[in-house]
Amino acid sequence: FGSFTIVLVAALLGGYIFQRLKQPPILGYILSGFVLGTFFPQFFGEPVVINSLAEIGIALLLFTIGIEFSFARIKRVSSSAVIGAIIQILLTTILGWGIFHFFGFASYESLFMAAAFSLSSTAVVIKILSDRGHIDTLPGEILIAWLLIQDLAVLPLFVVLPAIGGAALDTSVFDTFMHVGASILQAAF
Numbered sequence: 001f002g003s004f005t006i007v008l009v010a011a012l013l014g015g016y017i018f019q020r021l022k023q024p025p026i027l028g029y030i031l032s033g034f035v036l037g038t039f040f041p042q043f044f045g046e047p048v049v050i051n052s053l054a055e056i057g058i059a060l061l062l063f064t065i066g067i068e069f070s071f072a073r074i075k076r077v078s079s080s081a082v083i084g085a086i087i088q089i090l091l092t093t094i095l096g097w098g099i100f101h102f103f104g105f106a107s108y109e110s111l112f113m114a115a116a117f118s119l120s121s122t123a124v125v126i127k128i129l130s131d132r133g134h135i136d137t138l139p140g141e142i143l144i145a146w147l148l149i150q151d152l153a154v155l156p157l158f159v160v161l162p163a164i165g166g167a168a169l170d171t172s173v174f175d176t177f178m179h180v181g182a183s184i185l186q187a188a189f
Helices: 002-020 027-040 047-068 071-102 107-117 123-133 138-167 174-189
Strands: none
Touching: 002 027, 027 123, 047 107, 047 138, 071 107, 071 138, 107 138, 138 174
């Protein structure tokens, strides 16, 4: 109980300070957690405490997303968000792959990291939009739909990326295309 109280007070204090500085309170929450974990690890000696706090935090963020989610709002902006999100994911992945590859990472590692960097944290962005009162604006609605497309893109990435990594071990070009093609069909299904 003591650890939870300390975390709650630190998070509220960090959020309040950042809000007064006209910054998103979520940055204060993150910084408070970093300070507590770095300088006062004795409060969180048991993994059960950390896991419980993480589950509570995730539940609250998902609850916030659920409150802001509306199929009617998303449907209004879906065409521009779908096209924009797909183009953004592809371009970010290609550009990121080139940058990581330039810095000496292997092709598959570069692709994997670039794909990860092409996605955003829906929970964090929606919290910031909500705090600033931009959820009900047209750009806010487009951004929410865009983020949902990114969230949906995670599923095919989880199927296709390991297939590409496994296919890189095959010797035949035909086997590689067949392996990746089967994974793409699986992801599409």
